[in-house]
Amino acid sequence: MSAPLKHLLSTRDLDLETISWIFSRAERLKRMRAVLSTDERVLYGETTATLFWEASTRTRVSFELAAIRLGACVVHLAPKDSSIAKGESLHDTIANLFALGCRYFVVRHSISEEVKRLADKARYGAHLINAGDGTNEHPSQALLDAFTIRERKKTFQGLKIAILGDILRSRVARSNLYLLTKLGAQCFVAGPPDLVPEKLNVISTTIAQNMDEALTDADVVMVLRLQKERDGKKFEISDSEYFQKFGLTRERLALAKPDAIVMHPGPLHRGVEIDSEVADGPQSVILKQVENGLFLRMAIFEALRGELG
Numbered sequence: 001m002s003a004p005l006k007h008l009l010s011t012r013d014l015d016l017e018t019i020s021w022i023f024s025r026a027e028r029l030k031r032m033r034a035v036l037s038t039d040e041r042v043l044y045g046e047t048t049a050t051l052f053w054e055a056s057t058r059t060r061v062s063f064e065l066a067a068i069r070l071g072a073c074v075v076h077l078a079p080k081d082s083s084i085a086k087g088e089s090l091h092d093t094i095a096n097l098f099a100l101g102c103r104y105f106v107v108r109h110s111i112s113e114e115v116k117r118l119a120d121k122a123r124y125g126a127h128l129i130n131a132g133d134g135t136n137e138h139p140s141q142a143l144l145d146a147f148t149i150r151e152r153k154k155t156f157q158g159l160k161i162a163i164l165g166d167i168l169r170s171r172v173a174r175s176n177l178y179l180l181t182k183l184g185a186q187c188f189v190a191g192p193p194d195l196v197p198e199k200l201n202v203i204s205t206t207i208a209q210n211m212d213e214a215l216t217d218a219d220v221v222m223v224l225r226l227q228k229e230r231d232g233k234k235f236e237i238s239d240s241e242y243f244q245k246f247g248l249t250r251e252r253l254a255l256a257k258p259d260a261i262v263m264h265p266g267p268l269h270r271g272v273e274i275d276s277e278v279a280d281g282p283q284s285v286i287l288k289q290v291e292n293g294l295f296l297r298m299a300i301f302e303a304l305r306g307e308l309g
């Protein structure tokens with residue numbers, strides 16, 4: 001029996017029962033192609049709001065589609081089009097949406113831990129989902145990544161997962177490290193020395209000396225974007241130099257196992273962190289990750305709704 005899930009803020013908080021419930025449910029939703037009977041639409045009559053302080057394509061659209069598939073109404077609020085532009089706080093905005101019946105809030109914010117602060121202050125009955133907070137966490141992305149890995153590799157035990165690129169500023173890296181190591185994988189991180197933390201307080205995680213060490217015999221290669229919008233000036237390198245030193249090319253990928261899968265949370269910068277030949281190649285599961293995002297996010301809503309077994 002899993003503990004009830006009130007908010008989804010971090011992959012650190014998730015217990016193995018909850019993760020396994022979310023995966024099995026997402027698997028079932030995938031088999032059903034997300035088409036549910038009226039009785040199964042557990043968010044029927046509910047309202048979900050998506051509040052995004054940073055740009056998004058995949059995360060926002062898949063959360064909105066997931067809520068709609070489950071029968072909810074969806075409202076999207078961008079700060080510039082709302083009373084936030086007139087100085088209203090985000091907390092007050094959420095309280096007002098709550099008064100209008102909204103119970104599910106999918107929030108992306110540029111400040112780390114901001115979604116947790118909002119969740120701590122929100123009215124009882126509100127469910128907050130962290131859709132990416134600064135450089136901190138992006139739990140739904142990690143869950144869909146792990147789900148995609150499980151689909152291809154069946155188990156996490158003994159898997160070598162290389163996470164490459166801008167580790168320091170990536171919320172996707174952090175959420176994935178917490179989750180994938182909890183599930184039994186061994187993670188290796190590598191990238192530009194300035195963008196790989198000197199220490200990482202995560203079990204079963206190795207800071208590789210270089211890209212080759214992380215890539216050698218990897219089962220999964222996860223490539224991350226250079227997060228130039230976060231302290232961009234601290235790390236200056238041209239796109240072509242980045243590609244030459246750290247880009248995932250066919251030659252570099254050859255160090256990994258022949259059946260290794262290639263992942264990327266998007267948005268892709270082709271010719272910077274990844275070569276098109278690899279992104280569109282036979283080992284790439286990048287669009288599978290996007291596809292799985294819908295089923296996984298439906299399962300997250302169901303878990304928050306109290307459907308956990």
Ligand code: NCD
Nearest residue numbers: 058059132138225265266267
């Ligand atoms: C990521 C994000 O916004 O954190 N993208 C996503 O949600 N799919 C990664 C990124 O922006 O690089």
